[in-house]
Amino acid sequence: MSAAAQPAPAAEGRQPLVAIHGLSKYYVRGDQVIPVLVDLDLDVYAGEYVALMGPSGSGKSTLLNLIAGIDKPSSGEIRVTGVDIAALSDSELALWRSMHVGFIFQFYNLMPVLTAFGNVELPLQLTTLSRAERRERVATALELVGLTDRATHLPNELSGGQQQRVAIARALITDPTLIVADEPTGDLDRVTAQEILGLLARLNDELGKTIIMVTHDPKAAETAHRLIHLEKGVLVG
Amino acid sequence: MFIPLLVLRNAFRHKLRTALTILGIVVAIAAFGLLRTLVDAWYAGANASSSARLVTRSAVSLVFPLPLSYAQKIRQVPGITGVAWANWFGGVYVNERNFFPQFAISGAGYLDIYPEFILSEGERKAFLADRTGAIAGRKLADKFGWKVGDQIPLRGTIYPGTWTFNLRGIYDGAEPSTDTSTFFFHYDYLNETVKQRYGRAGDSTGVFVESIVHPEDAADVSQAIDATFKNSLAETLTETEKAFQLGFVAMSEAILGAIQAVSYIVIVIIMAVMANTMAMTARERYGEYATLKALGFGNGFVALLIFFESLGIALVGGLLGIALTFPVSHAFVETIGSLLSGFRVSQQTMVIQLAAAIAIGVVAAVVPAWRAARVRIVDGLRAIG
Numbered sequence: 001m002s003a004a005a006q007p008a009p010a011a012e013g014r015q016p017l018v019a020i021h022g023l024s025k026y027y028v029r030g031d032q033v034i035p036v037l038v039d040l041d042l043d044v045y046a047g048e049y050v051a052l053m054g055p056s057g058s059g060k061s062t063l064l065n066l067i068a069g070i071d072k073p074s075s076g077e078i079r080v081t082g083v084d085i086a087a088l089s090d091s092e093l094a095l096w097r098s099m100h101v102g103f104i105f106q107f108y109n110l111m112p113v114l115t116a117f118g119n120v121e122l123p124l125q126l127t128t129l130s131r132a133e134r135r136e137r138v139a140t141a142l143e144l145v146g147l148t149d150r151a152t153h154l155p156n157e158l159s160g161g162q163q164q165r166v167a168i169a170r171a172l173i174t175d176p177t178l179i180v181a182d183e184p185t186g187d188l189d190r191v192t193a194q195e196i197l198g199l200l201a202r203l204n205d206e207l208g209k210t211i212i213m214v215t216h217d218p219k220a221a222e223t224a225h226r227l228i229h230l231e232k233g234v235l236v237g
Numbered sequence: 238m239f240i241p242l243l244v245l246r247n248a249f250r251h252k253l254r255t256a257l258t259i260l261g262i263v264v265a266i267a268a269f270g271l272l273r274t275l276v277d278a279w280y281a282g283a284n285a286s287s288s289a290r291l292v293t294r295s296a297v298s299l300v301f302p303l304p305l306s307y308a309q310k311i312r313q314v315p316g317i318t319g320v321a322w323a324n325w326f327g328g329v330y331v332n333e334r335n336f337f338p339q340f341a342i343s344g345a346g347y348l349d350i351y352p353e354f355i356l357s358e359g360e361r362k363a364f365l366a367d368r369t370g371a372i373a374g375r376k377l378a379d380k381f382g383w384k385v386g387d388q389i390p391l392r393g394t395i396y397p398g399t400w401t402f403n404l405r406g407i408y409d410g411a412e413p414s415t416d417t418s419t420f421f422f423h424y425d426y427l428n429e430t431v432k433q434r435y436g437r438a439g440d441s442t443g444v445f446v447e448s449i450v451h452p453e454d455a456a457d458v459s460q461a462i463d464a465t466f467k468n469s470l471a472e473t474l475t476e477t478e479k480a481f482q483l484g485f486v487a488m489s490e491a492i493l494g495a496i497q498a499v500s501y502i503v504i505v506i507i508m509a510v511m512a513n514t515m516a517m518t519a520r521e522r523y524g525e526y527a528t529l530k531a532l533g534f535g536n537g538f539v540a541l542l543i544f545f546e547s548l549g550i551a552l553v554g555g556l557l558g559i560a561l562t563f564p565v566s567h568a569f570v571e572t573i574g575s576l577l578s579g580f581r582v583s584q585q586t587m588v589i590q591l592a593a594a595i596a597i598g599v600v601a602a603v604v605p606a607w608r609a610a611r612v613r614i615v616d617g618l619r620a621i622g
Binding site for chain 1: 533534
């Protein structure tokens with residue numbers, strides 16, 4: 001399934017999960033305005049696996065951050081599941097993220113003082129689930145990523161690939177609407193990277209998770225359904 | 238359980254750093270406690286003094302004695318219920334390092350005015366019956382291992398020669414703050430011996446002590462006493478026992494002020510050290526805080542993690558520091574002898590130490606917590622990698 005610049009499956013009158021219109025992001029440094037994203041329109045539909053590619057500084061990570069609600073646009077609109085997230089306050093946005101977004105980072109971003117189990121359980125601390133319910137969910141997620149036997153290990157006792165699988169389990173644990181992955185294989189060797197990409201593909205295929213992934217790696221991008229290219233803050237394909 | 242667990246594990250991520258920070262707080266809190274106890278001890282005499290007692294001394298200076306005949310006139314002043322007298326002896330026991338206060342007192346009259354000196358009836362009788370008898374406070378007796386019946390030799394400095402006393406009793410204090418480090422013997426023995434040995438004019442004393450009916454009349458009674466001896470050869474100055482004691486403290490007020498200032502400076506210094514540690518700790522974890530925020534934890538949660546960690550470290554250090562104050566104070570007293578009779582770590586000092594520890598924890602966390610709460614998620618995430 002090659003992702004080479006496929007168009008968005010916008011047909012059939014489906015509402016997009018992520019709807020971006022006229023999105024711009026720029027930074028002001030002194031009296032200089034530095035544009036990062038320029039008047040961007042993009043729709044991502046539920047169940048899609050989208051790869052964002054582009055050279056360094058093209059704005060792909062910024063776009064991902066905006067979609068994930070961890071950054072705010074300078075102008076334009078981002079609707080995710082129909083909610084204009086740019087209009088939410090910081091605390092509303094935090095709550096929204098905890099319910100709708102699963103994060104996978106390049107450097108895993110696990111809490112070094114928590115075990116694999118504790119890290120996966122972390123997003124559930126914000127829910128009203130009982131301890132028993134949390135344990136059950138964490139066990140399922142760790143099983144899904146094949147790390148049941150590493151539940152009590154601290155991150156520094158795990159390999160890079162294992163850490164990223166813990167991060168994936170953490171991203172899944174709240175059953176989010178959207179999973180965003182920023183260079184998820186950027187810190188891994190080729191073989192481990194393939195394992196992680198396979199896992200992401202499974203999440204998309206078997207669980208129907210919507211995934212938006214930023215990557216430099218064309219091989220990683222090939223695992224996605226759709227490929228979006230960004231250059232100098234503008235979509236080029 | 239999640240927050241305490243995270244705070245605890247975070248606190249001990251850099252074990253050496255945390256241990257050194259706690260050590261710094263322990264030393265600062267213990268030093269603060271020791272210095273405060275030192276200042277308290279200086280004021281202990283004044284604080285333990287009774288408001289129902291007056292002290293009359295020479296209006297010129299304490300070094301000038303007053304005629305013993307004044308006692309009779311003072312007794313006639315309205316409001317006075319008892320008069321006694323005491324004279325500073327200034328003897329040396331074995332060597333100069335063994336300093337303790339010694340007074341020649343007017344026997345039963347003096348003991349009646351000081352009911353806080355608890356002496357058994359038998360010991361009181363034995364003391365009053367023995368012209369060369371003496372009584373010592375429990376703390377003093379314990380320090381030198383004295384027992385009732387021992388002979389205590391003192392080398393006089395104001396009254397030369399060796400003076401040997403029979404220890405007839407050991408008194409306890411009615412209150413923990415009561416001074417039990419003083420040595421008393423009979424004024425009559427001193428007075429007669431001085432007259433015999435040196436042919437000096439005796440019948441004079443350093444101070445008179447008066448008990449009064451109503452403490453609120455202290456000013457009027459004091460004025461009445463002083464008026465009685467107005468324009469005499471030895472005019473008097475009468476004041477409450479507390480004012481009299483504070484007069485001694487005032488002589489060293491500048492030193493006390495400096496000690497108090499140092500005690501607070503110690504706290505400010507450790508506060509700055511702790512703040513630096515917490516700032517460094519928080520800065521190292523910006524990436525983690527950003528991750529927590531990205532996952533949906535609020536700014537307040539991140540700030541609380543820092544606050545609790547800082548407070549936890551400060552409290553552990555503070556409690557250990559309070560515990561350390563006791564052996565340190567004990568060692569200090571052992572070193573300087575019983576010069577400061579009220580050298581005791583008070584409850585108030587412990588409460589202030591605890592408050593100081595809490596203040597260290599809170600103040601040290603304010604800026605790092607505020608910064609961590611304010612850090613933008615995207616900026617924090619950039620710190621990783």
